[in-house]
Amino acid sequence: MSTGQMQDGAGSIEYSVYVYFDPKKAKSKSPWEMKGITDNMDKAIAEAEKYYNTREFQKVEVKKKYFDVKNSRTIDMTLKTFEGNLKKEMGAYAILGIGVAISAAAFIAAYLVTSGL
Numbered sequence: 001m002s003t004g005q006m007q008d009g010a011g012s013i014e015y016s017v018y019v020y021f022d023p024k025k026a027k028s029k030s031p032w033e034m035k036g037i038t039d040n041m042d043k044a045i046a047e048a049e050k051y052y053n054t055r056e057f058q059k060v061e062v063k064k065k066y067f068d069v070k071n072s073r074t075i076d077m078t079l080k081t082f083e084g085n086l087k088k089e090m091g092a093y094a095i096l097g098i099g100v101a102i103s104a105a106a107f108i109a110a111y112l113v114t115s116g117l
Helices: 041-053 087-114
Strands: 013-020 032-038 059-068 073-083
Touching (some): 032 041
Antiparallel strands (some): 059 073
């Protein structure tokens, strides 16, 4: 993803990826940091998802910016936001693992009781 500016012109669209740090843990003054700019929406979304999956950021956003020729103004909007607690996914796997372990322990205990040991 390039960090340079796109050329201004009618019809040019740029997609920016921003990451949001926990304000308590942010080393900089602003909790938001722009990571890059591209003219490819799919590339921007993939890059944002990659940053989000690192679990270093609370939120990652893809912003779409373009010039509306008809109204002579720049439009800046949030295209996609990745947020939420990724630890919940791990919690589901942990619960599944605990369930499997308890089931195995119950099976072993039943086997030992029925075999007379």
